[in-house]
Amino acid sequence: MKLNTKSLLLMMLILLSAIVYSDQTKTLIVGSEQDFPPFATGMTDSTAGGFTVDFWKAVAAEARLKYSIRVLPFREALQEFKEGRIDVLINLAISDERRQFADFSVPHVIVNGAIFVRNDNTSIQSEDDLSGQSIIVLNADLAQDYAISKGWAKQLVLVDTVEEGLKLLASGKHDAMLLSKLVGMQSLQLLGLTNIKPLRTPVGFSQKFAFALPKGQSQLLSHINEAMAVTNTNGIYTEIYNKWFGVYEVKEPTLRELSIYISPLIAIFLAVSGYFYYRRQIERKQAEEKLKLAASVFTNSREGIIITDAEGSIIEVNDTFTDITGFSREESIGRNPRFLQSGRQLPEFYISMWKTISTTGQWYGEVWNKRKNGEVYPEILTIFAVHNDAGELKNYMALFGDISVMKSNIRKLEHIAHYDLLTNLPNRSLLTERLSKTMLTCSRHAQSLAVVCLDLDGFKHVNDGYGHNVGDELLIALSLRMKNALRKGDTLARIGGDEFIAILVDLTSAEDCQPVLERLLLAASKPITVGDVIFNTSASIGVTLYPQDSVDADQLIRHADQAMYVAKESGKNRYHIFDTDQDDAVKAKNLRLKAIRSALDNHQFVLHYQPKVNMRTGTVIGVEALIRWQHPERGLLNPIEFLPVIENHAMSIELGEWVIATALSQISQWQEMELNIPLSISVNIAAVQLQQCDFTARLAILLATYPDVEPHYLELEVLETSALDDVQHVSEIMDACIALGVKFALDDFGTGYSSLTYLRRLPASLIKIDQSFVRDMLNDAGDLAIVEGVIALAKLFKREVIAEGVESIEHGRALLQLGCELAQGYGIARPMPASDFPAWISDWKPDISWQD
Known part of the structure; x- marks a missing residue:
């Protein structure tokens, strides 16, 4: 199947733009309160309903958000939100105090509060008459905050649901209830309570209901606001509004005034919708430019590019793919990219790679593939999974670069940086690295190690008498002998001239290193022939033990070096163990x-x-x-x-x-x-x-x-x-x-x-x-x-x-x-x-x- 140009460029654009909301794969826990009609109805997760629940479902569908709804009493829902166990509260009234712990979307409903009293209670005509009265409020509701601000805290009776509060008021046990007028009127109808009414006099609090998110979720919040605007422009918001508020108004024509409290939302949505429409026009023009850019990138990229269908069959490659692999486009179309595998990496490697792709949608790493001519080479590979708007997997795209030359150069340079060019033994840099690691191992397993500094006695006379070439041959031969004198796991390094350092590992006591030291002395002192000359050499050895000598790696080497000079001064061809109690040296x-x-x-x-x-x-x-x-x-x-x-x-x-x-x-x-x-x-x-x-x-x-x-x-x-x-x-x-x-x-x-x-x-x-x-x-x-x-x-x-x-x-x-x-x-x-x-x-x- 030949991939049309537009589809190819769209996939390139998706990968190049990398504008992906990172939390879309997360399932959000959405909190809705119990019994707050018409905003929220139902007492359990499975029966959740109401205007706010339906509106959230529409917004989440537009934003492609995964979620599960959790229905709780308002106070409990608010507490779990504060504790981070709920990701979104879908019907929280905005206040300055709540802005300390939450960020809010555009308000989806704006309503005024009201005082509800029994029909036979004529003593309360406005909020001025509430002083000394028994007042019912929802626990943690803004009405509670307002009542406290008015100095009525000791008069308050806290309830968890609107139904509980209105029934208490109807029973005559309490005098009034502060509540959203819209919620109260709807609840009275549902409960069939006819002896309660709202006062027509205004109350000093109103509620702007919005979706609430924890602080710092600006990207998700922007995503939700945009989806809210879209639901308004496409008519979904109007449908949901008519379902929950329009029907209610028909049932109670005298309460059409409620639309006054909701109408500001329309203006807000119109403003937001206009903004996003304008932004989308700009983004459409930008997308056209990005398509042109993507086409240029695909054609001229210095990286090889492979595009497959959802089953993994190649449908397009670029010219660089051919340059790197040797396979032409015609030879590759319709095949699975596994035909490039070299066999160097085990099946478990590819199983892990595809597991990562299926989980995260992408993978990045190094693989070894094989060219058409059979040459195995390393490459840096990035694979992306491409999905359509419905979330269905459509394609895979791979971008790769040949790094064989770079790896070869790095290996050569690292060898120069870490190994002695004459003897091919580790140099001081690699020695220090190995010593530091071995010290950590000793600390973890309660073992000891020895650092051995070895200097050949009188080697300068060899160079002066026979020349540096002969001296170099002697050093090579002696280094092989001394390396063979060590045990498996020990390290021998040349740090310059005729000076060597060994690390002896897995020691349980100081005596464990003595046989190795004797073998080193023997290896250095046995006659050795270079050309026609027989040399009789010897070595002076200094030793320090860790952790008995509890210092860092550099100090261990210095202490072994100091002990080596003591061995030299004591007659050469011997070893000396560093004394950690050299008070005289410290005083000096x-x-x-x-x-x-x-x-x-x-x-x-x-x-x-x-x-x-x-x-x-x-x-x-x-x-x-x-x-x-x-x-x-x-x-x-x-x-x-x-x-x-x-x-x-x-x-x-x-x-x-x-x-x-x-x-x-x-x-x-x-x-x-x-x-x-x-x-x-x-x-x-x-x-x-x-x-x-x-x-x-x-x-x-x-x-x-x-x-x-x-x-x-x-x-x-x-x-x-x-x-x-x-x-x-x-x-x-x-x-x-x-x-x-x-x-x-x-x-x-x-x-x-x-x-x-x-x-x-x-x-x-x-x-x-x-x-x-x-x-x-x-x-x-x-x-x-x-x-x-x-x-x-x-x-x-x-x-x-x-x-x-x-x-x-x-x-x-x-x-x-x-x-x-x-x-x-x-x-x-x-x-x-x-x-x-x-x-x-x-x-x-x-x-x-x-x-x-």
Whole structure:
């Protein structure tokens, strides 16, 4: 069957517009009160009737709402509505107090109240005579609220139904009843009570009856109002009105005055109907435009599109479908899309998928299909069920895109980001991830794990004596041996050079890890042949146990590293278990913290600046601010001497803000000097500082302190990306800072601390290749591959890239050949005081070989 163009475009329009009221599938609980004629009649759910019930049924049918009616005494219905057990009250009078907990539709009836008395009671002629009288009111009705406002609270007799109240009045036990005049008159006729009458004098309350919904249901309320307007314009409202009010007027001609109280509704409906008629005319024109758009989308969409009938037979496909699958339109029409299945996914997968479609009307996910040439490929697939106005299933529509190239690239990039290129062992990033998960498992099952830091003894002599190629072959062979020494479930990672870390799991005591440690020592110390050379190596091993060493993953690695150095100092070729009770180390750290505090208070910290250049053009693009400690006794100290001491300490945040303020001040000074020098300065930001909730606000204050400095001159280099607890939160912080004008770079990229996840989700414009890879790239094929990979990764994600650690002209040439033009390092300039920078920039020239 060929799908006509109009039908196809209508289905496209339905899917593209996505204007669907989300609660239409919900069955609404509708509350109607007992015995309130002619608005509500009947005492049970099955006997519910009356004007309001019939009118609700007409409105719900127009709006295609599912519902069930619940009939209760008014007070109980109102209470259940307030408690959320009733979704719609269909006959609630509007009041300011009720607007606190309900939203109301357009009023469907507006009536006045009246005082009902016995015919023989001549003492009550108006509401002025009610003082001191016994007054009957419906419990929770607006008449009760009005009576209380008049000061008659102690005179009130509360009843649950109109019938109960009128019978009490007729019995002579009470003096009057406050009630809707229309309801009272209808009830008197139904009950056959002839000794009661309404007073003709006006009463100070009227009731605007409407459909009531809980607060916040604006979309459903709008839907109901529109349906109400339609029922008026198509005559349904008039029919229902005549049924319940018109017949009543014929029976009692003297009461035609009641139409006065209902007539305002007609005006309201006319106004609403006019509005919706106007709106529909506009929507019709918009729909025509959307049809044109849908046709264009179907033809030119970069996604494949399949349309089937309700039985699942294909009735239309677009050109992109053919481009992706290889099947032509003629080969596909009339077939079920299951002919594309690859068999990779089990039948249970498709059963679950169709169960979701039948329940929700749509499904989104990844499937593996097969092209005409037999190639299996992944695709992102969205399926929609299309229904007609009667709710009948007519078609299915599927939109899909081929993601095979994207998945292949992601796999390669994720492998680079998580595995060591030389040994194919996990790197630090993957190790940290696995360690964190294993720590959680240990906590849940009361088990222990060991973190093992292993460093080869004297490996530097192998590289120096035989070259890096031989050293790499030795590392590969040793890594295989050590991996085989571990048990199933343990992890071995290479974190750099000749340093490895292992995670030993499922330990019940410290002694359980000793056999594994002995095997590791043996694996590292047995002679090994590389080429024609036999090497006798050994390893020093440091171990810490969790949860006995109850710290986080990074601290566990540090403690194992500290224990490894103890093993080295104790003679090598042995292991040492970390002592968690090292009071001396704690005291020493506290002393160092105190010294750093003093240095900060006494202005002993200074900034040195290392130039950043474009090697090809010779342009100096800016500087990196590097903190130094001008120690009164030890001289100028590098950051490694003090920054690790205050890591994750509040003092690190204070010091970080000092660095930013000092850098901004330096930019301001260089501006005042009117020198022809680049003003851009990058500063390092620790993860703990960046994740402070007030970081953006404090940065804004610092920028405001130097109004003459353009914010884009400041670049923030994000450190320790593995310590970022909430990447989404950090991304939002960075976006807020970028809005202030500053820029961001990802530092130490490639060391294992920066992953593909951070690169994809953090809005940094620059990637810095860590100096450890750049320094050895000329001699270490693994480091060269990492540098090349990071440059390619930066280009793929459209980020700038700069290499740090450029120590020679050869480094610069190699980087330029790889496509990296921005660099910094000792081969260009060492960090220098700000006062030396103007002279250096005037003298510096790039090597001529860089400009070839």
